[in-house]
Structure formats: structure tokens, C-alpha cells
Amino acid sequence: MTFPGSRSPRLRVVAIGDADSFVKWAAHLIDRVDDVSRHLLLVRTPLAVSDAQKDAAIAGTRFAGDPRSVTRVAFTEVTGWLARDMPDVVVLAGRAPFVRLMSREIDRLARRPVVVSGLPGMSIPALRGALHYRRHCDLMVVHSRREVAAYARLGRAIGATVPVALATLPFAHRSADRAGGTDLVFAAQALVPSAREDRRRIAEILRLAAVADPLRRVVVKLRSRPGEVEAHQERDGYTQLLENAPENLVFSFAPMSEALETAEGLVTVSSTAAIEAMAAGVPVIVLDTFGVHADLLNGVFAESGLLGGADDVVARRFRHPEPRWASTNYFHDPRDSRWWEQAQRLVALRRRGMLPARTVPRARGGALHEAWHRRNVLGDEDRTLTGRLAGVLVTPVISALTALKRRRGRADAPDASAVDLTLAPSPLAESSRRLAGSRVRS
Structure with a gap:
């Protein structure tokens, strides 16, 4: 070290x-x-x-x-x-x-x-x-x-x-003058949309866009290569859903900034890549085929002027944002x-000793609960006996409580698109699944 x-x-x-x-x-x-x-x-x-x-x-x-x-x-x-x-x-x-x-x-x-x-x-x-x-x-x-x-x-x-x-x-990064590219770049997301049939629908839209213009590329921009991990666990990846894609439909693992250099426009459901593209002068389509709601994380794009459907993607009808929306959302x-x-x-x-420390209090469940929190983050990197025990004993309880809280949260939460906040609990189910998988491999 x-x-x-x-x-x-x-x-x-x-x-x-x-x-x-x-x-x-x-x-x-x-x-x-x-x-x-x-x-x-x-x-x-x-x-x-x-x-x-x-x-x-x-x-x-x-x-x-x-x-x-x-x-x-x-x-x-x-x-x-x-x-x-x-x-x-x-x-x-x-x-x-x-x-x-x-x-x-x-x-x-x-x-x-x-x-x-x-x-x-x-x-x-x-x-x-x-x-x-x-x-x-x-x-x-x-x-x-x-x-x-x-x-x-x-x-x-x-x-x-x-x-x-x-x-x-x-x-x-804002770009003043940008030479136009020819690629349709799709910013893939691990969790959005989550349903397999919806992800297959996106794959079909991309395939149709490639077939519609064989001389221009459709670039599926992925954040991880096979065997790598992301902040969120992807299921039904596009490399599998597009196994028999046309030759002009390709995958890219390059930085988004590099992918945008040759982009005509960017397509996404709700990726932050849309903001990166707009800053670079690249027009965008925010795909609204599955609606606009909190589960898709796309409510922020309401009234942006960027929403479009499958036909818009195939025809490459990209958009620039409404100025008033842009000034409130990320382009201040x-x-x-x-x-x-x-x-x-x-x-x-x-x-000067005038800023008190904001220390984290002990977990309400005591040492075993704290060990679970540690194991939740570290997985097999946690070599402690308490971490392993917590993974075995506490994970099923946490999973059950999380499912209950999420159901209550959906019932109690206000309309996120109206007030820009939700009181629903933070979903820990994915973390619990990761931890369970880590326990099986250990």
C-alpha cells in the first residue's frame, strides 16, 4: 500500500x-x-x-x-x-x-x-x-x-x-461548437426498466432503428463488461437480448464522453447520460414508451420537451430541452x-472547534445489526465471524421487513411527480439479494 x-x-x-x-x-x-x-x-x-x-x-x-x-x-x-x-x-x-x-x-x-x-x-x-x-x-x-x-x-x-x-x-461539460456525428447512442441502465418484456421491447426498438438506416450505427453504451459489476445489479442485459443484432448495431464500453463525440443523438429511459449529452450539445430522446412515473426515474423529464416514443427513435427525431426546464434542472x-x-x-x-461532529449512532439492533450493515456493504471482503453470522441470521429478517416497509411506503408516499419527494423507505432488497449471493459463494 x-x-x-x-x-x-x-x-x-x-x-x-x-x-x-x-x-x-x-x-x-x-x-x-x-x-x-x-x-x-x-x-x-x-x-x-x-x-x-x-x-x-x-x-x-x-x-x-x-x-x-x-x-x-x-x-x-x-x-x-x-x-x-x-x-x-x-x-x-x-x-x-x-x-x-x-x-x-x-x-x-x-x-x-x-x-x-x-x-x-x-x-x-x-x-x-x-x-x-x-x-x-x-x-x-x-x-x-x-x-x-x-x-x-x-x-x-x-x-x-x-x-x-x-x-x-x-x-x-458544456460545449460551444460541436461537429455533428452519425451514431444513435443508447444509454443502457441496469434497473430501468426492470421487467424483462420491457427490456426486450427496447432491444427491438434499437434493432428497428439499425435496420431503418444500415449506413449509420446504433451504439448500445454499456457501463460494464462481462464479469464486471455496477452500482446496481443488472438482469436481462442487452448483450443477451441483442445477440442476433444487425452489423451496424454495436456495443461500447468507452467513457460516455467518448461515445458522445460521434453521436447524432442519445436515447435513454432516464439515465443521467441525457444531461451529459445535452451539455455536449447532443440532442436527446427520453423514451416514454413505458410511461412517465417514479419507478422509471423519469418524472424529472416531464415538461422538458425531450420525451418521445419508439417511432421517434427509429426516425431519429432527437430534441433539445425547453430553456425554462433546463435552467431549473441541471443547467443553472x-x-x-x-x-x-x-x-x-x-x-x-x-x-476553530465550532463545527460539532455528526457521529453515526449505534444501530438499534446492537453489534449484530452493525455487523450486518458492514457485511451488506463488504460481502466476502468482510472476513469477520460476526459479519458471516449476521449475513446468515439477519438477512432473512431484513428482507422481510424491507418488503413490508416498501409495501407500506407505496401506500403512504405522495405523488412524487407532483412534490418531487417520496417518503417511501430506501429499497434494500437488492442489497439483501447481493449479500445472500455472496454468502452462497463463500
Whole structure:
């Protein structure tokens, strides 16, 4: 294991992540901050990026040109690494349970940094679980004025008073002049839509688009190669659904920024890639074949002018966003992005002893419940006996309680498209399935 060299007088910022989308977000977020010393710490979990995914995530940042600024560590090494490095700011970049687990490790440090967390893309509606698990951070970063308002309202509703800061979506770089491409790029998503028949319908739409114009490519942009993992577990992948595709329908594992260089337009159900494309001047179709509702994560695109159906995709009738929608959703004035100014103020307060630590309380279920939380994040990387026992004993109980809470949440939650927030619990069923699978393999 390597540690950074002599300490710079500039503020020291360390991002801690594991999964692909979060690593990309954190790397680009802190890369856009000038005059700081930066490092990226990758923790080994079942979701940890491969070397290829890591390279794609940091492409276009200063991390790509400095291999020493990226370090892989085991979970048991995190606290010691931070104690030696003594960062001023730590950016926690992972799914909600990962953020809570790393927050517990930060609680063990004698010299406590300012703890920042956030969400790697669009986050409308604001989700209770996303905020609840980050309530012990000093600052939470989101990416639109609409999201700031939604998470502030949600915080008041559930009593989670986390300061919410605005940042421009860090990998959405605006392009002034762009030469037009010819590719139809489809941004695939692991969980949306979830039904196999819906994913087969998308595969057929893409096949028809390729057949309609054999001289232009249809590029299915995937985030993981076979054997790699993502932040969410994909079922019914497009490589299987499109096994007998036309020759001009191809798969790409390149960074999205590279795929957009040759794009005529981008198609997605609800991927944040739509924002990245619009920032690059690439028009978009947000596929509304399956409707517009919270389960598809596409309610944010209502009134955007981007919605279109299968016929629009086949005919390549791409759109640009409505200006009023754009200014509220992710294309605000860059001068309004002040998350780093807020972080600097928090650093100054902490140095003067005026910023109390937001420590994570013990789990209500005691040591065994905390062991389950750790095992939930680390899977087989957790070598402890308590973690293995918790995986066997607690997982079935958590799965049952989660299913019950989700049913109650659906009944109690308001219309997310109307109020931009939902009080439904954070869905942990996927985490429980991952943990169960990890237990079987161990």
C-alpha cells in the first residue's frame, strides 16, 4: 500500500468510493476544484470498479495522468490511511449503506475532516433513504435548484437537517461548437426498466432503428463488461437480448464522453447520460414508451420537451430541452454552484472547534445489526465471524421487513411527480439479494 508524499499547504481532499458511477462522480467533482491536493481512495467491495472501469471513470480528469493519486485499499486499511493522510475534506462516494459504513470509520479519527457526500446524477424525486443514510455528513451535494429544494423539504419532513449544496453535474461539460456525428447512442441502465418484456421491447426498438438506416450505427453504451459489476445489479442485459443484432448495431464500453463525440443523438429511459449529452450539445430522446412515473426515474423529464416514443427513435427525431426546464434542472448558472465555498467554510469552522461532529449512532439492533450493515456493504471482503453470522441470521429478517416497509411506503408516499419527494423507505432488497449471493459463494 502506498501513501501520498509530503503534505501540501493547500487543502487536502480525498474521495472514497467503490462503484463505477460514484467513482466517476467523485473524480470529476473534485477535479473541478482548483488549488487543492486531491486523492482517490478505492475501497474493495463487491461493487469495486475494475481497472478498465476505473480508467473510464477518471478519463478527462487529472487523476488519469497521475497514477499515484489513486489508491486501492481494503476496508480494514481505511482508518489507518486517513489517520496518516489527515485530509481536510473527505468526499464519500458510494451507495447509501457504503456512506454510512465509511462515516463510522471517520468517527474513529482523532483529527476529523469535513465529510461531504452526494448523489452521482439526477435525484428527482428526492428519496428518504438517500438523505437518511447521509444525515451524519456535514454537507450533501446535489445538482439542480430543483433537487436543492426537494431535499430541503424532505429534510424538514423527516428531521434530517443536512446542509444541501448545489454543484453543476461535474461530468456535464458544456460545449460551444460541436461537429455533428452519425451514431444513435443508447444509454443502457441496469434497473430501468426492470421487467424483462420491457427490456426486450427496447432491444427491438434499437434493432428497428439499425435496420431503418444500415449506413449509420446504433451504439448500445454499456457501463460494464462481462464479469464486471455496477452500482446496481443488472438482469436481462442487452448483450443477451441483442445477440442476433444487425452489423451496424454495436456495443461500447468507452467513457460516455467518448461515445458522445460521434453521436447524432442519445436515447435513454432516464439515465443521467441525457444531461451529459445535452451539455455536449447532443440532442436527446427520453423514451416514454413505458410511461412517465417514479419507478422509471423519469418524472424529472416531464415538461422538458425531450420525451418521445419508439417511432421517434427509429426516425431519429432527437430534441433539445425547453430553456425554462433546463435552467431549473441541471443547467443553472455555473456561478450558482457553490458547494466548494460551503465546504471551505465548514473546514474553517472545524479548525476553530465550532463545527460539532455528526457521529453515526449505534444501530438499534446492537453489534449484530452493525455487523450486518458492514457485511451488506463488504460481502466476502468482510472476513469477520460476526459479519458471516449476521449475513446468515439477519438477512432473512431484513428482507422481510424491507418488503413490508416498501409495501407500506407505496401506500403512504405522495405523488412524487407532483412534490418531487417520496417518503417511501430506501429499497434494500437488492442489497439483501447481493449479500445472500455472496454468502452462497463463500
